[in-house]
Amino acid sequence: MKISKEDYLEFKNWCKKFFRENREGSTKQLVEELINVNPKLIKRMEKAVGKGNVKAYLGRSLMTSLRKEGWLWYEKNTWVTKPNWGLCTHCFCEIDDIYLIDIDGNQYCNDDCFEEHGATEYYDSYNDDYFYLFSEFKQLKEKYTIFLEKKVQPNYMNHLELKQVLAEILEVLNDDIYSTVWLNGGDDGPVSYEIARMLQILQRDYEDLNKEDTMIKAKRQSVNQLYSITINRTLLKKRRKPEILKQFIQKHRKYRSKTDTNRWTTKDLNMRNNWYEKLNNELSDGISYCNEIFCPACQEVTDRKWARMLADGYYYCHECADEWKKS
Structure with a gap:
């Protein structure tokens, strides 16, 4: 038994x-x-x-x-x-891309295991850069792995988080302290090799995350800007309306606001500009326009002059934009 x-x-x-x-x-x-x-x-x-x-x-x-x-x-x-390669020398857990090495060529799943085991660092000029990069590499991988696994919903919050991660990865890849490793391809000893390995993984994942960014954007609302014209109520109340106004009302009925009946709104800037140009040329007075945005966060419509565009390419109301910057 x-x-x-x-x-x-x-x-x-x-x-x-x-x-x-x-x-x-x-x-x-x-x-x-x-x-x-x-x-x-x-x-x-x-x-x-x-x-x-x-x-x-x-x-x-x-x-x-x-x-x-x-x-x-x-x-x-x-x-x-005597753990095989691919297992942490200290705690014996399986290791993926995130690991440290010591002077004996052993692997450690994190810096805690490295220190608890009493591992000895390489005596290498790259050593400081190596541990600095490992810390950034580990944090970034923990942030973006969920995106590579395609386990996120295509909403504004996840999109902004992905954009932030992409910016952070690019900052690491473009850091001048790794320029020598980029030039020698990591062919300057074990520590140099490990730095190059992490940079190459970040570069590969950066490309894959950009594809995910494109997919998320395709699933989101294509644009959140609203373009409107407002027609003076006096013109609309006239029994004998100008012919161009009558035609406009009939042709563009679906763009007319149900709550503010003297306003017509579209997401197409060229369309709105054509409306304004034609009506203003004929009527000369009583026509105005405004640009607004539909905030993805609070779902409110606000004047675009009070809005701010964030990294995902969408406008947000001032309050929501500030809230995101603080988070």
Whole structure:
């Protein structure tokens, strides 16, 4: 009989903690330590495999299973931690693009594991730039991965966040401190190589994020600017309206406001300008125009002179624009 899945996971987590702190140990040491720190788990193991069989079960089954994960080896009757490439040397977790290396070529999933393990940095002129870039690289990846996974809605807030991330990536890519690495392609030692690796990933992801930006913009409202003309109510109330005004009212009925009936509004600037030019030339008085925006954030219409365009190319009312800048 085997232990339950829950007990196995409990043992696995404890085992990783043990090897983070001790780095090696025999099967006998593991059993003795487990008896001290988690006697209940030992009792459940004894119940499952027999009281005298725990050591053998732990060594031949449980530890062999952990060995397959690639961070544990059995040498001279001792379990030793030697994580494969792609696993954190300290905590043994899987590593993707975000990792640090030490002078021995070991990988660490973050700077905490690097420090806790007592890792030694390379004696390299690139070292300061390397750790600085790693910090920026990690923060940026955490911000934009959700966009690459296409898990965001195409709304104004996500679009603005994406635009901000794109600007931050571009700032890193254009930073002069990495100009030498761009020139040598990272072919100047391990640290230089790692700097180049992170920059190339940022460049690749920047291109993919730009494609995502295009897709989000295509799904959003094409424009949020409103162009209107207002016709004096006196002209509209005349029983005998000028012919050009009668034709305009009939032809452009769908653009007439239902709440402000002397106003016609369109999203097409050229159309509005044509309206104004034709009517103003004939009527000369009583025609005015205004430019407004429909704020994507508060959903209110406001005069464009009080609005501000943000990074996504849309106008926002002054209050919402200020609120976004503060966030």
